[in-house]
Amino acid sequence: MTTLSLLIAVACLAVLPEVLYASRLFDRTPHAGLALWASLGVGGWMAMTAFFLRLALANGSTPLLTALAAFLSHLRDGHPLRGLGLREVVGLSLSLDIVVLSLSTLTLVARQTWRRRREHATMLDLLSVPASPDCQIHVLDHAQPLAYFLPGDGGRIVVSTGTMELLDEDELSAVLAHERGHRRGLHGHFLIPLETLGTFVRFLPLARRAPVALRGYLEMMADDYASSRTSPGDVRAALGKASFFQVPPSGAFAASDLLVERRIRRLGHRPLGRLDGLLAATVASGAIGLALALTLNG
Numbered sequence: 001m002t003t004l005s006l007l008i009a010v011a012c013l014a015v016l017p018e019v020l021y022a023s024r025l026f027d028r029t030p031h032a033g034l035a036l037w038a039s040l041g042v043g044g045w046m047a048m049t050a051f052f053l054r055l056a057l058a059n060g061s062t063p064l065l066t067a068l069a070a071f072l073s074h075l076r077d078g079h080p081l082r083g084l085g086l087r088e089v090v091g092l093s094l095s096l097d098i099v100v101l102s103l104s105t106l107t108l109v110a111r112q113t114w115r116r117r118r119e120h121a122t123m124l125d126l127l128s129v130p131a132s133p134d135c136q137i138h139v140l141d142h143a144q145p146l147a148y149f150l151p152g153d154g155g156r157i158v159v160s161t162g163t164m165e166l167l168d169e170d171e172l173s174a175v176l177a178h179e180r181g182h183r184r185g186l187h188g189h190f191l192i193p194l195e196t197l198g199t200f201v202r203f204l205p206l207a208r209r210a211p212v213a214l215r216g217y218l219e220m221m222a223d224d225y226a227s228s229r230t231s232p233g234d235v236r237a238a239l240g241k242a243s244f245f246q247v248p249p250s251g252a253f254a255a256s257d258l259l260v261e262r263r264i265r266r267l268g269h270r271p272l273g274r275l276d277g278l279l280a281a282t283v284a285s286g287a288i289g290l291a292l293a294l295t296l297n298g
Contacts, residue, residue, distance in 0.1 A: 005051040012044030013206045021209040027266045031219040032282075034190075036218075037210050041197070044206060055091030069194045086147050102196075109196045116251055117152035117188075124156055131159075136183075137176065139164075145241075148248035149179040151188020158252075166244055174226050174234035181225030182253045191251060216259040223263055232267045239264050 026033030054204060108164045128138035140146065146160040157179040164172060182188070194214055197207040226235045239260050248254035 005047050005054055009044050009047035009051055012040045012047060013201075013204050015205075016040055017160070017204075017206040017209040024218070024262070027220065027262065030217040030224070034214060034217045037214050040206060041193075041210065045098070046100065049095050051148045052091045052098065055094075060211045070247075104194065106196045112191045113192050113195060113251055114152065117150060120150055120154060120249060121156060124150070124158060128158065136238055144246045146248070146254075147175050147179065148247045148252040148254040149182040149187075149239065150190070150249075151182075155183040155188065157183070160246075163245070166241060167238060170230065170234045171210055171238040171241070174230040174238045174289035175231040177226035178222045178235065178238075179253070180229075181222035182218070184225065185218070185221055186253075187222070187253060190214060190218060216251075216262070219259065220263055220266065222253070223267060227267060236264050236267050239267075 020033075020037065020040075026036065063272045124138050124140075128140045131137040136155060137159070137291040140158060140160045142160040143162045144160060145166045146158065147163045148158050150156045150158060157176060158195055159172075159176070163175070167175065181262075193209040197204075200206045223235055223239075242260045245254065
């Protein structure tokens with residue numbers, strides 16, 4: 001029903017983001033937390049689109065899929081607006097607007113992000129010295145402590161000479177392993193939809209809260225990867241010096257970037273490993289499947 005679609009959209013886009021943002025429930029299972037936030041975005045988008053489609057096409061108790069099939073039949077016959085009044089035309093227009101604006105904004109933000117990454121990579125190639133045979137670790141001659149991962153074109157891990165002076169050998173290894181965790185996890189792909197949210201629907205709680213929450217979970221995943229390659233103690237020690245680090249450039253990941261105190265506390269607990277991945281798949285498939293079933297068949 002139309003009201004149910006609207007309620008699901010409000011819950012996914014406005015209510016649940018505020019509840020989840022204040023929660024620490026998924027700190028030990030960051031993959032599951034990431035999956036749930038992504039499910040809220042997808043579920044809210046589907047529910048809002050379904051709401052306007054129901055407003056336009058579904059009359060009374062007619063299921064949305066049945067009404068949509070009838071509309072497509074009229075469209076194929078060359079009479080897409082047959083049987084539709086002003087309210088229905090407005091609803092159809094709004095649903096199409098959501099789809100078109102979402103995809104066009106995503107495309108625009110993706111192109112801008114890729115261009116910025118290429119420009120930044122070109123600058124790094126000119127100003128830094130490769131420190132690994134594969135040229136994926138770059139050292140900047142800069143006194144300010146700095147360490148980050150720049151996604152794109154294989155990715156570049158950047159550290160400054162100030163970082164190398166500030167950290168001992170074990171702490172530096174932990175920071176480099178953290179940045180490798182971002183590269184291995186392909187975390188750069190998550191930044192584009194996050195930046196799209198801030199561009200497209202900044203007024204929604206989901207758009208304000210999701211970027212911070214999701215980046216926090218990505219940092220936790222990289223922390224877990226670094227802990228498995230070095231030790232939780234080395235990662236905690238490196239994070240303890242995060243206040244000395246310079247803010248990373250836009251579109252990059254840094255171990256010192258977000259939720260440092262919260263991440264230090266969680267490193268005292270053993271990561272759940274494969275259980276986290278299984279829970280993430282369950283959360284994502286269950287949440288999106290439920291939202292899809294309710295909005296289309298409710």
